[in-house]
């Protein structure tokens with residue numbers, strides 16, 4: 001029998017026992033990146049956290065019994081602006097394709113180095129894909145279908161080439177939630193937020209865009225609802241469309257037989273805490289109205305912010321490090337480990353000191369545990385993760401394995417958790433290479449220094465010490481007569 005999972009649910013604001021709609025197909029959707037620039041290490045947090053959840057679900061319910069959808073947002077005004085800036089000489093659509101294609105490729109290379117499972121690691125030929133990474137631009141038809149349903153049900157209206165979602169009309173439909181209930185915002189709060197930027201074509205300041213007209217410089221598709229001019233989707237609609245397409249529609253027939261009330265609902269929806277409002281509130285509004293259901297997903301999980309000096313790391317504040325630049329100084333596994341030392345709902349302060357500590361622990365574990373091949377999660381590790389992904393507890397259990405000398409088991413767990421990606425030898429070689437240090441050369445110099453000291457040749461011994469210092473190596477003569485060395489950062 002599967003271990004019982006408990007997950008904190010933003011919908012209920014409590015940690016609840018997780019009950020899948022269909023234990024043979026547990027379904028997870030996570031909002032992915034907008035691809036116009038290098039992802040920063042804050043963007044990596046949901047990727048790593050939900051990778052861990054995916055691994056856990058696969059372990060608990062079976063590899064064939066979990067479907068994971070993580071989308072790529074490749075239509076957005078920030079992408080258009082970047083394309084116009086960087087490729088002014090290309091036709092605009094081509095420029096957009098270059099920007100999104102390059103950024104997506106870079107994103108994949110970056111997160112692969114973080115030990116994150118990729119679709120090609122999971123999907124098997126001839127079987128249902130269990131990990132889908134859909135692009136928004138490949139789901140415009142589904143978006144149009146949902147927008148059409150919303151107009152038909154009276155929850156959306158057309159104005160000046162736009163389609164807008166009507167919050168007031170939503171509230172007149174039966175069987176749908178209260179708008180604002182998910183993010184716990186009162187009508188007054190919603191209204192004062194919406195008044196900041198009121199467009200003239202909106203009937204009500206709270207209404208939000210499902211579809212908008214495209215200018216000559218924008219990517220454009222045929223519009224829904226008989227709007228003659230071409231347009232492009234708003235932000236929120238893409239996730240309603242992609243989750244429906246890949247998590248609900250594909251399994252509708254089977255679910256309809258098993259549990260008719262489960263139609264249009266999937267199990268877990270994830271993302272960063274900043275997405276609770278408006279993005280997830282609006283996804284829920286769209287999906288519930290279009291599909292006549294009180295819920296879009298049963299469990300909503302949100303990771304806390306990765307912060308720098310108390311502030312959210314973000315592109316707009318400019319206080320960010322890209323994954324790519326961090327990977328030049330640190331192995332990806334150190335970044336992954338450092339991320340998991342903090343529980344996913346807590347803020348993380350990202351510091352060099354934290355990275356150094358993480359690297360030290362991994363150095364020790366890789367040396368002791370790195371030679372085997374076994375891959376499995378021990379019961380106590382599963383138990384820790386089953387408690388709302390308690391990664392600090394998980395790390396304490398890994399430390400306990402180390403303390404007990406159970407190093408093969410430690411290695412097996414590390415491998416199952418996305419560590420020891422290339423084996424211990426490769427880890428060491430890469431680490432030394434990234435520090436521009438050749439350990440054999442250091443050992444030889446230390447040997448020569450020892451001989452010089454034995455011969456009381458202090459000038460030579462000092463010269464060698466300076467040579468080592470120039471290599472960034474600090475030599476320590478211990479009381480017991482041994483000499484050790486470490487790298488100064």
Ligand SMILES: Nc1ncnc2c1ncn2[C@@H]1O[C@H](COP(=O)(O)OP(=O)(O)OP(=O)(O)O)[C@@H](O)[C@H]1O
Nearest residue numbers: 033034042043045046271272304305306313314315
């Ligand atoms: N500092 C952060 N800590 C944790 N998660 C974050 C952080 N910044 C963004 N995210 C998450 O990263 C994911 C990708 O978001 P997206 O590509 O829209 O980035 P973004 O919000 O534009 O980044 P920024 O805030 O820097 O502009 C989302 O789930 C978002 O919640």
Ligand SMILES: [Zn+2]
Nearest residue numbers: 031032239279
């Ligand atoms: Zn989304």
